[in-house]
Amino acid sequence: MIEEKVMNEKEINDELLLGLLESGDLESFREEFLAQHPYDQATFYAKAEQEIRHQLYQYLSPKEMADIFEAIELDDDEYEDLFKEINVHYAADLLSAMYTDDAVDILNKLNKDQVAAYLTIMDKESARQIKDLLHYEEYTAGSIMTTEFVSIPENSTVRSAMNILRNAAPNAETIYYVFVVDEDKRLSGIVTLRDLIISDEDTLIRSIMNERVVSVSVGEDQEEVARMIKDYDFLAMPVIDFQNHLLGIITVDDIIDVLDEEASDDYSKLAAVSDMDTFDRGPFTAAKKRLPWLILLTFLGMLTANLMGMFEATLDKVALLAVFIPLIAGMAGNSGTQALAVAVRGIATGDIEEESKMKLLFREAGTGLITGVVCGLVVVGLVYFWKGELLIGALVGTAVMSSIFVATLAGSFIPLLIHRLNIDPAVASGPFITTLNDIISILIYLGLATTFLNQL
Amino acid sequence: MIEEKVMNEKEINDELLLGLLESGDLESFREEFLAQHPYDQATFYAKAEQEIRHQLYQYLSPKEMADIFEAIELDDDEYEDLFKEINVHYAADLLSAMYTDDAVDILNKLNKDQVAAYLTIMDKESARQIKDLLHYEEYTAGSIMTTEFVSIPENSTVRSAMNILRNAAPNAETIYYVFVVDEDKRLSGIVTLRDLIISDEDTLIRSIMNERVVSVSVGEDQEEVARMIKDYDFLAMPVIDFQNHLLGIITVDDIIDVLDEEASDDYSKLAAVSDMDTFDRGPFTAAKKRLPWLILLTFLGMLTANLMGMFEATLDKVALLAVFIPLIAGMAGNSGTQALAVAVRGIATGDIEEESKMKLLFREAGTGLITGVVCGLVVVGLVYFWKGELLIGALVGTAVMSSIFVATLAGSFIPLLIHRLNIDPAVASGPFITTLNDIISILIYLGLATTFLNQL
Incomplete structure (x- = not known):
């Protein structure tokens, strides 16, 4: 209810501003527009058509525009085109009027020619401060700090x-x-x-x-x-x-943005979806962002199929075996993802330090054993009551137990390993762990089945 | 390197403080301890043995202890035991000296008898302020606001x-x-x-x-x-x-904690792991937190196995079919999780509003179609080159295409649906969508295979 009321107020307000722009009433527009919070100004600017944006560059000073750019949130690849439509002198003044850290953020998203042009035109002092900050590597304290302090x-x-x-x-x-x-x-x-x-x-x-x-x-x-x-x-x-x-x-305020980015980043990686895949893009853009992951995973899936092909003779003899493959692979995938989430978050929050890594692995080995045995027994029971097959039940149960144990251990070991290699552990995202666990669990299951084939 | 240096400094410092406590040197301890930032004081207190904690209650005033409790971060279920070891009068003074919002946060985690006891003993003004805030529902602005403003x-x-x-x-x-x-x-x-x-x-x-x-x-x-x-x-x-x-x-500062909680919450739900499953618990606690999910998913997995059982005759005739089941189910699972992540984050950040829901569904339908066709064609090619089987390839490719399309649509439709029902969409966590997509994709694949069985 409240949400809707706010929306409507904003819409009425946007209409009013657009009307003032259309009638060319510079004074009234500036009075109304500048009384608003920079975030609201930024929302208006971001939503405006190109024509309106050009009018805004006429009506607002570079300093006033700088306030808007400090509050704006656009996708990384939108800045380059936006700055191409702005007069270079106006853009240089705008960047020089911004807080240095925010200006550097934007410059990092533009192409090198644009950056060089702005830094040449800009007043010397601002250019020097910006150049100092441009040196620092991305994602370090230096890259997000500002030099405007007291x-x-x-x-x-x-x-x-x-x-x-x-x-x-x-x-x-x-x-x-x-x-x-x-x-x-x-x-x-x-x-x-x-x-x-x-x-x-x-x-x-x-x-x-x-x-x-x-x-x-x-x-x-x-x-x-x-x-x-x-x-x-x-x-x-x-x-x-x-x-x-x-x-x-x-x-x-910069730290809140960092926390928000990192959280959304970890989340996106767990789902193997690019962070840039926001809901307001068209289907082609979204497909382009997701396809690289999906195609990579297709190849991994074919690897699984290849490995399973080795057991075609076994599957040919006892077709019932195939029926439990999704169950076993699924359980391995689920327990692996749980272990992965705990490890990745522990590393991200800094809760897991060097000396506690072994402790975590032992803990997860224990957890994998307990959950494996419990789920294994549940499966033996279910298969027995459903199919009356105790032997197949025992086989599937053993496979579930071993798969959960191995998957839980892998789910915590792999992120710790790649963290040691100084790679962000969140890239060991859900789908990869899941595919790996697919392969391990199917090898365990069909390996066991082939060994005990004569009993089946 | 820097991390280690800080650690060592902290360890040396902790040793020093423990030494002063042991020797009973109240003055030096207070001077050293109170010079530290409340967060560091809180870390020392949280790590201390019960005996040391009791000494701290002797050495520090309730007001000084209040600073510690404002900075401390414990699991929800630890507060109750901790407050049981503190003298009720000391505890009441401590709570009354805290900022009201932080005191209310803690009181919400204690049992009702404890809360009643503290509110009775406490000075009237603090008790009134706390009671006012205790009224507000959890997760609302009222529950996190403070009344100590100017x-x-x-x-x-x-x-x-x-x-x-x-x-x-x-x-x-x-x-x-x-x-x-x-x-x-x-x-x-x-x-x-x-x-x-x-x-x-x-x-x-x-x-x-x-x-x-x-x-x-x-x-x-x-x-x-x-x-x-x-x-x-x-x-x-x-x-x-x-x-x-x-x-x-x-x-x-309270908002940063909210953002951090929500992010970690969404992430944990996507992996179907309880937020309370932090790395410092034992394997039994961890297993207890994860087992409910895993057992529920075991039953869902058995449902999948049951459905596949209907196609046992088909699998019996062409064993090669079984080999591609993990690939098809996996692709459906992956594309469903991608769509889910985009929808859940869009809802959580408020980017998706009522009027844009249909737009999102159309977008995802388009995305599912494009990614489905591309991955389907890749699969046809791979199966043809690997097995020389164009017909099986076409069958598997068609199944991959339809599964990805349906899974992508389900991955965005289901969170939107349960959001409409006023349930947090993050509970439609990865494993559920994955299991659902397992079932759909296997039905499509084996259904198609059974229909065209004579051609195989």
């Missing part, structure tokens, strides 16, 4: 700190955390604006600052930074080099 | 607002957003501390406040609140009742 010397007073803050307020990304540096620009403490406003104006910063600053190294993985900000409830974290020099800060 | 009247000046802030600073959860209310306590605007410190002291709040406040209704789903804070980059959001009265605020 730092003050240790020996200043609360009064002078407040003056520095007032001057920095329009440009700094946050003024609620103030970073204290020594004469060599090394990070020595942190003061919050909360501390400042309750302190006497003549107090020395040195005496109220918190010296136990939690900081991250510039090369640290962004997921680790996200985990720390989440655990410590920080609004921002300082980024330092190996000599403790303060290089930049990472703010909580 | 509000100021419209007609105050910046000077008086700053004085209110200074007084509120020690207790308010955030002082960076100040909420402006009219004489009836209705929310009329918002001012940030940034606005306040750059404004002249005699300025009226009314003239600098932002009147376009984005707020949420108290009954709103917490996921929707999280999405808004993420999109708008807010540090806090006001919560209102239907008459626009300001009831509380939700801060960004």
